[in-house]
Amino acid sequence: MKFTIKTTTILFTVLTCFVSLFSNAQEIISDDSTKVAVTKVKDSATSFQTRKIDGVAAVVGDYIILDSDIDKTILELKASGASLQGVSRCQLFGKMLEDKLYAHHAVQDSIEVTDAEIRSSVDYQLQQMMAQSGKSMEELIAFYNRKSEKELREEMFEINKSERLAGEMQKKIVDELEVTPEEVREFFNKIPESERPTFGTELKVSQIVIEPEVSEENRQRAINQLKQFKADVQENGASFRSKVVLYSDDKASIATGGLYTLNRNKPRMVKEFREAAFSLQEGEISDPFETDFGFHIVYLEKIRGQEYDVRHILLIPEVSQSAVKEAREEVEKIRERIVAGDISFEDAARESSDEKETRSEGGFLINPATQDYNFELTKMDPELYGQIQDLEEAEISPIITETTRTGVMKFKIMRVTDRVNEHVADYSKDYLKIKELALNEKRFKAIEKWQDEKIMDTYIKINGEYKDCDFSGNWLKQ
Structure with a gap:
């Protein structure tokens, strides 16, 4: 009994936005009856012209996969420390085909993801990338060979949106699936005793x-220091970001100048922090307030609909x-x-x-x-x-x-x-775990069935060397 899905449905969790940042905004055009990828390039006169950049490895509905996308994804996965042992180029390509198929049909089925939600994800990813790499935004832009922060954000937005659509489509396929006790029993009984799973300790x-x-004296000292920071920014024009770098005890956010993006509809940070941030107007700084982490002041930098860009300074009183x-x-x-x-x-x-x-x-x-x-x-x-x-x-x-x-x-x-x-595995002792395995198998079968049907209903064109791949799905429609 196998408890994994087909090879091409391996979950490459490291295949996130940063491994695709070298893809340009593309469209499909006809060039002597052959589909090629082009990119729009802005010249000095602010008009746009097109030029061919590389071949198209595949077209799936409204989406394309370039030859260069696959090469650069492999390089980026290796650079990020991911192990590609046992993962072939064809398997990685197959995973890309699946993602595009999900995203295409999510659009066809009118599945919506909000722009605000995607931009919030991009903000968070950029903050994490800067915090983990120690790079500034300018250094990150240079590292990914982009012209500006706007260009980097726009590309990350498109990548995140495609991935989110694919995820929502997969969720829709399996969301309402359940297993009955009888199905669980049948699932367990058909596993040969020699192949039954082993559950760890x-x-x-x-x-x-x-x-x-913490003594009251040290608590008050932290509060007074935060009040001084606030007054210095408001009355003397001092930089809040500089105060963060020099004094904040939140080391994880120093690289971003204490920046966090909050969303009213998606709780993040502790309750006291959210309440302080959402009570401010743009440009305002809160009074000092306490959380389990210490004492804070928050500066509201920008409101974008339901999203709030805030910076904060944390002081932890001395013990x-x-x-x-x-x-x-x-x-x-x-x-x-x-x-x-x-x-x-x-x-x-x-x-x-x-x-x-x-x-x-x-x-x-x-x-x-x-x-x-x-x-x-x-x-x-x-x-x-x-x-x-x-x-x-x-x-x-x-x-x-x-x-x-x-x-x-x-x-x-x-x-x-x-x-x-x-x-x-013992049926009576491990019923809940066995039930989850049975449900996963049912989900995998539902996804495979959906994929087989949608491949036949969708325009798919695979070019070049990839026609020789031994796909587990019928991508070549043979």
């Missing part, structure tokens, strides 16, 4: 977190050594009470933990991938795995000292429970 993880308390000592002593006492049996781990978490997300859950961590309490050991975050790998069932860990990315120190104790060792 699973367990539940809980923790109690104690953070050193005294005496507060650090008190926090460690507190967690030591909590641990002693639990080990002595005076209080349960769950009750101690509800009573004393400073971590809001887990306190009400009795300290149990929620697996972000499954939204339940169970963690599969082999798929666990490496940092979390390192903290609990040596713990026996129900054992309370030694005190762990942890420092967040913003430099905040905290202490915690951890525990693992309900460990289920690696085992071959």
Whole structure:
């Protein structure tokens, strides 16, 4: 029993916008009865002329794939560190064909994605690219050989829109599919015993977190400093962006001058941050406000419909050594009470933990991938795995000292429970996992059926060497 889709439906997650940035805005024209790709070039007189750039590898409905697109995608995937071992040129080309087919029929089916939503994605991607590479916008433009930020953004917009349309089309195909208990049973029973999947060791993880308390004096010092920054910008014309670079404790956003793009319809950032940002008018700076990360001021730079471009400065108040000592002593006492049996781990978490997300859950961590309490050991975050790998069932860990990315120190104790060792799939014990496998198989079959039908209904032209590819789909309509 195979639990993967056809070769050409391999999910190349690294095939995102940045690997396609070398594609120009293209159209298909007729040149001696042969379709070729052309690009519009603006000359010094601001008129437009066309010139041939390279051959067309394929046409799928209203979309084209150039020979150069495939070469440059491979180069960019390698440059990004992606492994192409076992992935042939034909498989990569097949994935491109699928994406274009989905995007074409999404347009035909009137599936809509809003421009504001796409532009927000572009903003976020650019921020991430600058933060991870350490490059400025100007350096990023030069790296991708573009003339201006506008040109870079426009190309990323088109790429993102095509990808989003393809994703929405795939979602529409499988969105309403469900499996009945009988279908799950049939799916499981047809798997030979020797081929049944093995599920890795699973367990539940809980923790109690104690953070050193910040003195009122240090809190006020951070607030006063932020007030000074605001006054300097408003009264003396100082640069808010410069203040970010010089003083902000949010290291991840320093490269972008503290810039974030928020959307009223899509929550991002903590509640206090959003409320402060959405209460401002363009050019205004908020008063200092507090979040779990520290103290902030926010400058609203631009409003674009539902999108808000904001810059912020974060200051994390200094924690005294005496507060650090008190926090460690507190967690030591909590641990002693639990080990002595005076209080349960769950009750101690509800009573004393400073971590809001887990306190009400009795300290149990929620697996972000499954939204339940169970963690599969082999798929666990490496940092979390390192903290609990040596713990026996129900054992309370030694005190762990942890420092967040913003430099905040905290202490915690951890525990693992309900460990289920690696085992071959069992219908009664692993019903939910088997149900998900059965549903995935049903989704794959629905996508394959849709693809087979739409290939026959869509204008598709494959040129040159790609006619010799051994596609799993009937792209050549033979």
